[in-house]
Amino acid sequence: MEPRYAALLSRVAAVVAAQPLNYLQNFGGVTDTFLYERSGRGTITLRPGVAYCLRRFYTLVQQLSRAHWIDHIKANRRNHSILGDAGDLEDFLFSCSRQSLALVGMALRKLDGARCFYCGSGVVEADVDHFVPFSLYPRDQAHNFVLAHPACNRSKSDTLAAKPHLERWLERLATKSDALNEIGALAGLANDRLTANRVAAWAYAAANTTGGQAWLSASHYEPVTSSYLGLLEA
Ligand SMILES: [Zn+2]
Structure with a gap:
């Protein structure tokens, strides 16, 4: 594997581990542990019923996340020159090639x-x-x-x-x-x-x-x- 790719991969992994879990339950400066509790170093425990609901509403959660992620990418001015008017960003990012x-x-x-x-x-x-x-x-x-x-x-x-x-x-x-x-x-x-x-x-x-x-x-x-x-x- 290209060494710079390996370094990038571990940086991305560290960000994913640190950020979504820290911010997922914060609303308007208040933490509401409606999804999970921290139960030790690097470990979380899902609240009862959360695993079921994530499975049950997976498609809905996924669609919302993808739509917001695409908006986020399009809103970044630095991406404008690369993306141009491309309307197939969703396909490019998420569909099996x-x-x-x-x-x-x-x-x-x-x-x-x-x-x-x-x-x-x-x-x-x-x-x-x-x-x-x-x-x-x-x-x-x-x-x-x-x-x-x-x-x-x-x-x-x-x-x-x-x-x-x-x-x-x-x-x-x-x-x-x-x-x-x-x-x-x-x-x-x-x-x-x-x-x-x-x-x-x-x-x-x-x-x-x-x-x-x-x-x-x-x-x-x-x-x-x-x-x-x-x-x-x-
Ligand atoms: Zn047939």
Whole structure:
């Protein structure tokens, strides 16, 4: 690693460790420990319910943080000459690069064949779909990617996939985990079969609790019953 990059990385890590935690609970000069208490040197303890709420409202918190961060960058005069009128700052800062997705798409074609993961028929143009929807788990993970027809992808949208798809996905995780690890490493994505499995278990359990529906095929849905959860425990 470039030595100056290593030094920058440790400076950024020190700032993140010191600043957000010191200032996150300060309002108008008063500290309100509504999120966490300091419980020792370098340790915090979250208040009851905070972990649940952070998970539950992750998307909302993330959107607000990103919007404010973009405003902050645009408001800095020194950035004006670099940014110009660029309207794609959000994409540039936060989205998985198209190049990474293109790499994943090509690798998935080799791994699974040029067919749609959901309906099984051949694809010419394929989307790289997040099996557990990105809106539920906004991180790119190689194990969570499958190839899909653009139409199947649009129809599934932000919905969890129904049982036959889940069964195939779990089997694929079990049998192709090494290959998926390689795809993740190639595209520079976070990568971990166990995490993918846990995220799915969490997402389906939440849907089961709230009476959610799962997507089977265009306009066909079924309720997420407890039999789904049995699959994910195995
Ligand atoms: Zn399809």
